[in-house]
Amino acid sequence: MxxxxxxxxxxxxxxxxxxxxxxxxxxxxxxxxxxRVLFSIGTILFLGIVGLVIYSLIRFRRRPGQSKxxxxxxxxxxxxxxxxxxxxxxxxxxxxYSYDIYDRMGGMQPLAQSAVHNHQAIEAKERVWGGIGSGPxxxxxxxxxxxxxxxxxxxxxxxxxxxxxxxISGELHVPSGQPVSMRMESKDVIHAFWVPEFRLKxxxxxxxxxxxxxxxxxxxxxxxxxxxxxxxxHGSMRSTVVVEAPDEYKRWFKENSKDPILEA
Amino acid sequence: xxxxxQQTHQSxxxxxxxxxxxxxxxxxxxxxxxxxxxxVCGFIFYLIGGSLASAIRIELSSPMSDFMAxxxxxxxxxxxxxxxIFLWIVPVVNGAFGNYLIPFYVGARDMAFxxxxxxxxxxxxxxxxxxxxxxxxxxxxESGWTAYPPLSITTPxxxxxxxxxxxxxxxGSSIFGGINFIAxxxxxxxxxxxxxxxxxxxxxxxxxxxxxxxxxxxLAGTLILLSxxxxxxTGFFNPTLGGNVIVYQHLxxxxxxPAVYIMVLPAFGLVSEILPVHCRKPLFGYSTMVxxxxxxxxxxxxxxxxxxxxxxxxPWMRLFFTIATSFIAVPTGIKFFNWxxxxxxxxxxxxxxxxxxxxxxxxxxxGGITGVxxxxxPFDIHVHDTYFVVAHFHYIVYGGSVFVIFSSIYHWYPxxxxxxxxxxxxxxxxxxxxxxxxxxxxxxxxxGLNGMPRRVAEYDPxxxxxxxxxxxxxxxxxxxxxxxxxxxxxxxxxGAIAGDNPWEALTPxxxxxxxxxxxxxxxxxPLVKEPYGYGIKEESIQIQSPDISDPENNKQ
Numbered sequence: 157m158x159x160x161x162x163x164x165x166x167x168x169x170x171x172x173x174x175x176x177x178x179x180x181x182x183x184x185x186x187x188x189x190x191x192r193v194l195f196s197i198g199t200i201l202f203l204g205i206v207g208l209v210i211y212s213l214i215r216f217r218r219r220p221g222q223s224k225x226x227x228x229x230x231x232x233x234x235x236x237x238x239x240x241x242x243x244x245x246x247x248x249x250x251x252x253y254s255y256d257i258y259d260r261m262g263g264m265q266p267l268a269q270s271a272v273h274n275h276q277a278i279e280a281k282e283r284v285w286g287g288i289g290s291g292p293x294x295x296x297x298x299x300x301x302x303x304x305x306x307x308x309x310x311x312x313x314x315x316x317x318x319x320x321x322x323x324i325s326g327e328l329h330v331p332s333g334q335p336v337s338m339r340m341e342s343k344d345v346i347h348a349f350w351v352p353e354f355r356l357k358x359x360x361x362x363x364x365x366x367x368x369x370x371x372x373x374x375x376x377x378x379x380x381x382x383x384x385x386x387x388x389x390h391g392s393m394r395s396t397v398v399v400e401a402p403d404e405y406k407r408w409f410k411e412n413s414k415d416p417i418l419e420a
Numbered sequence: 421x422x423x424x425x426q427q428t429h430q431s432x433x434x435x436x437x438x439x440x441x442x443x444x445x446x447x448x449x450x451x452x453x454x455x456x457x458x459x460v461c462g463f464i465f466y467l468i469g470g471s472l473a474s475a476i477r478i479e480l481s482s483p484m485s486d487f488m489a490x491x492x493x494x495x496x497x498x499x500x501x502x503x504x505i506f507l508w509i510v511p512v513v514n515g516a517f518g519n520y521l522i523p524f525y526v527g528a529r530d531m532a533f534x535x536x537x538x539x540x541x542x543x544x545x546x547x548x549x550x551x552x553x554x555x556x557x558x559x560x561x562e563s564g565w566t567a568y569p570p571l572s573i574t575t576p577x578x579x580x581x582x583x584x585x586x587x588x589x590x591x592g593s594s595i596f597g598g599i600n601f602i603a604x605x606x607x608x609x610x611x612x613x614x615x616x617x618x619x620x621x622x623x624x625x626x627x628x629x630x631x632x633x634x635x636x637x638x639l640a641g642t643l644i645l646l647s648x649x650x651x652x653x654t655g656f657f658n659p660t661l662g663g664n665v666i667v668y669q670h671l672x673x674x675x676x677x678p679a680v681y682i683m684v685l686p687a688f689g690l691v692s693e694i695l696p697v698h699c700r701k702p703l704f705g706y707s708t709m710v711x712x713x714x715x716x717x718x719x720x721x722x723x724x725x726x727x728x729x730x731x732x733x734x735p736w737m738r739l740f741f742t743i744a745t746s747f748i749a750v751p752t753g754i755k756f757f758n759w760x761x762x763x764x765x766x767x768x769x770x771x772x773x774x775x776x777x778x779x780x781x782x783x784x785x786x787g788g789i790t791g792v793x794x795x796x797x798p799f800d801i802h803v804h805d806t807y808f809v810v811a812h813f814h815y816i817v818y819g820g821s822v823f824v825i826f827s828s829i830y831h832w833y834p835x836x837x838x839x840x841x842x843x844x845x846x847x848x849x850x851x852x853x854x855x856x857x858x859x860x861x862x863x864x865x866x867x868g869l870n871g872m873p874r875r876v877a878e879y880d881p882x883x884x885x886x887x888x889x890x891x892x893x894x895x896x897x898x899x900x901x902x903x904x905x906x907x908x909x910x911x912x913x914x915g916a917i918a919g920d921n922p923w924e925a926l927t928p929x930x931x932x933x934x935x936x937x938x939x940x941x942x943x944x945x946p947l948v949k950e951p952y953g954y955g956i957k958e959e960s961i962q963i964q965s966p967d968i969s970d971p972e973n974n975k976q
Contacts, residue, residue, distance in 0.1 A: 175865070175866055175869050175870075176869055176870070177869070177870045177871060186798075187798060187799075187802060190796070190798055190799060191799065194792075194793045194796070194799065198789040198790070198792075198793065201785070201789055202785055202786055202789055205756060205757075205760065205781070205782075205785045206781075206782045206785060208760050208763075208764075209760060209763065209778050209781055209782060212760065212763035212764050212766070212768070213763065213768060213770065213774075213778060216699070216763065216764065216765060216766045216767065216768050217768050217769075217770050218700075218767045218768055218769050218770075222767055224700075224767065225700035225701065225767060225954045225955040226699055226700045226701035226765055226766035226767045226768075226954065226955055227701060227765040227766070227955055228701070228702060228953075228954070228955030228956045229701065229702065229704060229761070229764075229765060229955075230702045230703075230704070230705075230706065230952075230956075231704055231705040231706065231707070231708070232704075232705075232761075235761070236705050236708050236754065236757075236758070239753065239754060239757040240708075240750060240753075240754055243749055243750045243753035243754075244747075244750050247746045247747060247749050247750060247792065250746060250792065250796065251742060251743050251746050251796075254742065254796035254797065254798055254799065255739065255742075257796075257798045258738075258739075258796075258797050258798045261798055344570065344574065345568075345570045345571040345574060346568055346570070346571065346665060346731075348730060348804075348805060348873075350805075350806075350871075350873065352802070352869075352870060352871035353871075355801065355802040356801060356802070357730050357801050357802060357804055357805070358730055358801075359730045359731045359732070361659075361665060361666070361731065361732055362570060362659040362660075362665065363659030363660075363662075363663075363664070363665065364659070364664070364665070364666065364732050366732055379871060379880065381871060381873050382873065383730075383804070383805040383806065383873040383874075384568075384805055385494070385563065385564045385566075385568070385571065385874075385875040386571060387494075387571065387574075387575070388489075388490035388491040388493075388494060388562075389490060390494075390875060390876055390877075391485065391490070391873075391875075391876030391877045391878040391879060392485075392878055
């Protein structure tokens with residue numbers, strides 16, 4: 157009975173207490189799903205174990221006048237097998253489930269397999285865009301519909317270069333609904349590109365380009381945060397990603413584009 | 421044989437050693453003196469590291485960088501991490517309690533290599549002093565305790581080099597200790613004492629020492645290469661010279677993940693000693709506890725890359741390390757269930773030692789749960805390098821190891837000094853520490869999830885309130901040390917006389933006087949085959965009463 161109440165309570169807390177910021181990319185809802193599952197399991201385990209500890213401390217506390225020892229229980233093999241098996245099953249479930257989530261986020265796509273797979277087109281039509289990966293990749297070989305951005309990180313700023321219109325911007329502008337593929341490299345030390353509302357983070361490393369793919373879904377302005385200690389001004393190394401409706405994005409692109417053909 | 425040769429060697433050098441309190445400032449070879457040297461020295465560094473933590477929390481109580489200069493802030497957080505890990509937790513859970521207890525537990529008169537033991541301790545104060553004075557002379561290292569290149573190569577070199585040298589010295593000290601513990605546990609056991617009869621802390625220290633000996637040399641090698649990059653401008657990790665910064669991370673975490681177990685496994689061992697005594701029950705599931713320690717040791721060596729999920733890590737590696745890391749939860753879970761089962765049906769004295777041990781269980785369970793979550797690549801991609809991680813590892817190392825250190829001090833203080841600590845002050849200390857700790861670190865989970873990265877001096881103003889809450893928690897934690905300090909100091913002089921065995925414990929260190937004589941026992945070391953024989957002993961004495969082993973009757 158108590159166990160049932162615990163499980164139901166844990167599930168309820170896991171599903172209904174929201175600890176996360178806005179979700180603004182295609183893989184953010186997938187992430188939130190994983191978070192809710194982990195939060196539910198975690199709440200059940202935490203309340204269960206701590207509840208048992210508190211119960212034991214009260215129920216089995218030494219009362220005045222008691223001088224005998226406790227029960228001489230040295231172990232109970234079936235019980236110990238039980239509580240080896242249960243966490244093993246839970247962990248296995250969590251592992252498989254998070255693998256599935258990772259796959260749906262595009263993490264297992266071959267795009268990240270460095271130079272060997274450079275020329276493989278990305279079969280990601282049925283997947284949520286939001287590939288997370290590393291390694292050099294030729295942007296031109298990617299799916300046509302994706303917007304390419306080259307990100308340069310340096311102490312203490314991000315620079316966004318749009319090869320199509322030769323735009324260099326301090327803010328990242330992306331249209332909602334269109335996949336974006338970023339090739340990132342650092343000029344000096346390790347930085348990290350993090351957009352909390354996208355639930356995505358990738359280190360930006362000197363001497364080793366990294367890739368981050370995502371599809372923004374919700375127009376708005378979201379912070380870009382550097383998440384790797386990069387020097388005294390690390391805390392102020394921030395930028396903004398502006399997610400716009402496709403029309404607005406096109407206007408911005410035209411206004412800033414240096415490419416004469418596109419301007420015409 | 422070994423004992424005999426030790427005895428002669430001890431008595432020949434023992435006469436040259438100072439007596440009384442002076443021995444604590446000398447190159448003493450007595451494992452008990454060395455243990456207390458580790459403990460007090462570690463605690464002094466804890467106070468320094470704690471002051472630095474307070475400075476960090478003061479800075480973070482407003483979203484602007486206004487309390488100290490930005491590079492000072494980075495120096496402070498680097499020193500805070502390095503001091504707390506290398507000068508407080510590692511030396512205390514290993515060096516202090518290991519040195520004090522292991523010879524008792526194996527029935528020896530000292531450690532296997534007493535001189536090496538003293539050297540291992542005496543490396544620590546100069547290394548710590550060097551690290552801290554570097555702040556005043558050249559400026560301390562400012563690239564975090566992880567010292568990732570290229571940041572560690574481009575920040576001012578003097579502080580970084582001093583940081584490397586002191587970590588090398590501390591790593592050396594740790595290796596010497598590890599070798600000594602392995603030799604003592606395996607080779608100095610009293611004749612007739614089998615491995616599977618040893619108290620659990622011996623197993624924890626055996627496992628920990630294996631980790632220390634296998635992984636610390638890797639850190640040493642890595643830091644030496646890093647120092648070449650800084651001083652001699654070699655290009656091991658310097659990308660402008662063709663070096664690879666990711667290789668450093670692999671090498672660094674190959675030590676620094678096991679380092680977590682170096683801080684936590686001994687704590688597991690200490691809790692396994694404390695709970696049975698105060699619950700008056702045998703440790704539940706002795707053999708599964710032993711196997712789970714060894715499983716943690718093995719798994720602990722193959723999970724390091726989970727610190728690098730957002731670095732340049734290929735997918736297969738992310739997957740492998742996710743699974744390996746998750747599986748550590750299984751042996752760890754076994755230990756926690758076994759402790760709960762040890763509490764179950766006991767006669768629990770709700771004293772400070774038990775409160776801190778149970779506080780440890782609650783905190784560590786939370787830290788473990790967030791740990792399993794962090795092991796999942798997609799989860800980690802969002803919260804890596806944020807305050808969520810800060811909260812997680814403080815739940816592991818503070819809520820885990822430091823709570824256990826306090827629990828152990830309350831438990832063994834009567835053995836160390838022959839006097840009892842004040843229980844009321846102890847409970848007050850627990851209450852303040854537990855509340856302050858949770859108020860400080862629980863809100864940080866939310867901060868991380870919502871977009872506050874770690875190691876920043878300034879942050880988005882929307883996080884101000886939660887950060888202030890966290891700072892209030894830190895203030896309470898800082899205040900909680902006062903009753904403890906007062907208690908420890910005044911009890912040493914005015915505490916109630918403890919007697920040899922105030923807890924009526926069965927483990928060997930209690931079967932001698934408090935404090936124990938120089939060579940631990942006046943006669944032969946006792947042979948303790950059942951270190952957790954609570955209740956069993958009673959059963960054999962009162963063999964007439966059949967009710968004792970029957971749980972139903974006992975409930976009445």
